Amino acid sequence: MASLVYTHLLLQLVLLISFFHFILAARRLASSAETQPLPFQYHNGPLLTGKISVNLVWYGKFKPTQRAIISDFIASLSTSTPTKSQPSVATWWKTTEKYYHLSNSKKASTLLLSMGAQIIDETYSLGKSLSNLQIEQLASKGAHKNAINVVLTSADVAVEGFCMSKCGTHGSSKAASVQGKSYKFAYIWVGNSETQCPGQCAWPFHQPIYGPQSPPLVAPNNDVGLDGMVINLASLLAGTTTNPFGNGYFQGPKDAPLEAASACPGVYGKGAYPGYAGELLVDPTTGASYNANGGNGRKYLLPALFDPSTKSCSTLLVLVISFFHFNLAARRLADSAETQQPLLFQYHNGALLSGKISINLIWYGKFKPTQRTIISDFIASLSTSTPTKAQPSVATWWKTTEKYYHLINSKKPSSLVLSMGTQIIDETYSLGKSLSNQHIEQLASKGAHKNAINVVLTSDDVVVEGFCMSKCGTHGSSKGASVQGKSYKFAYIWVGNSETQCPGQCAWPFHQPIYGPQSQPLVAPNNDVGLDGMVINLASLLAGTTTNPFGNGYFQGPKDAPLEAASACPGVYGKGASDF
Template sequence: MASSSASKHLLSFILLLSLFCFSSAARSLAETSDQTQQPILFQYHNGPLLTGKISINLICKCGTHGSSKSSFIRGKSSKFAYIWVGNSETQCPGQCAWPFHQPIYGPQSPPLVAPNNDVGLDGMIINLASLLAGTVTNPFGNGFYQGPKEAPLEAASACPGVYAKGAYPGYAGDLLVDATTGASYNANGLNGKKYLLPALFDPSSSTCSTLV
């Protein structure tokens, strides 16, 4: 019994000593950290600053495509192309979801009925198709395009707002119309799905080529 009691006292003493050492080490580390950490200061480089009333214009971006380099594998790096498309219903729908949404500028014609009854989805399909055409024909910025390299007009973006023959600003063109839903479209997909796809620039005729 005496041996057991002594063991318990010894174990308690070791535990208390360990807690004391841990507490001292933590306090010492905190004090050292406070002493060595330097405040982060911004330095003014004597450049002009903006003051007064400043107007801000938000730039809509329905999507984008580009390229980047992958990590080195066996001493070699390779390029890859990518596409990003935003939600057309929440991100500038008047531009990114037209003609299924009221336009933000230009002729204010009534919006068309979306073929899948989803303005955001049908707008994203238009933008994805446009960017896919641009990615295929100008994946790394040195392919087919018009204008400056920083803001190129590509296969689909060279034909903005054109979806069928007879198109003009504010009018998407003479599209097909579903007799049941009244939705406008120009392409048929699997399982009876209907879509609206943008016109593509035809280099052989220097015109915008449409599906209908």
């Protein structure tokens, strides 16, 4: 019995994508990067200038030590109180001065940030679930003139859009009249993601929710949530000062701009590439990774800033990481890929689904008949008993899973035949519009418990625990009712329609991603971004369910966060695909 299997990326258009193809993709990016500088445009609006106080509005429970992490960072931005240890926070911040020189080269304006007032609201005066309007309301508690008001929400506070499409935001609002004159004031909001979405908003101090699962770095202040907040606050401060009112420096559309730091996502040191933060300093005592020294002996990890003079992303450890350096990083990755061992996939001696298995669909919420047909036709297409003449086909894609069965028992492999089962429609939202994981299991139990996979599909107006924060769907198993005196475990899947909640996360590439390069989305093949996204996630989970139905089949990595047959190949749909 084989215990290891080398995974092969069998796709519809090219049955085998080798690492060689990945190398070519990386090199194509590298070559184009040498000749295509990142366009960054000044839109003729004002930048923040003069002496600006940064006021902190603490909303929720924060320890004094946590507040000190942020306040020490703000104080470290000023060159009037320089840090002896280099590289420093103040050195990192000096890159923003170049924006001011470019906007007025003859008489460049200056900006001096300083620590302002701190307002503490530990009583959750507006509750624990805040709207964007309430964030603005909290921000207005700070000074309105010559100020940036920063709202910081604790780990137990939910904020509109938090973890779904953002980790923080910045904006401006019209303030009350000061000496007969009205001012616009700039504000920032950043949330503590430690308990809600650390893989999204506190990377690289937590494993990412998608992509390569490399070990997380040790946070320099020993607080994943707060060190993640520093990264996001640093990024938003750079964006706020250089694009405070939406008409300063940015790239792309005005309503979704890439700014001074957000134009360089995931870059913290030399050689950075998606999934790797770059070469960083490491504290020999704590093992923490950092790239900037701050006041009071603090260490921080700060994002790269876009340098408008060199049109490249600049980090502290190598003051300018040009696209040439990024090119070298891509090539190093490519070169290592040529000699890298194939991806190891381990069989954990558990059962795989075999025999004739019905796939039952439980539709929860409002779906049009045409939407239900998209899913049911996909399920029916998995079977080779009803082959599709046009190739490549769904059935051809699915045949890769047969190889897992051959490896378990090469002499007499088990077989699996999937077929369309029953469809159960619940348009009345019998359990409400906010479901827990237990509710999902309860809905899944409505289908047959023997020789079945029960698939729960929730509509776009249904909120599910963890949806958009850490998952787009999931699969599991549960003990079913007794059938002829015998109890069976049944497998189930849940997938949500992300169209109105997080399409950039769960319906990519049919929607622009929430982070990273903002390339044009693809046209959905069935003209329904939400449902076509659901097909992708359902396909991935079906492959995982059949080859690892009870948590002891085929997977890579930890059992509680496994990479399975499809999730081990995130974002790969055709020849030449890469994370770049």
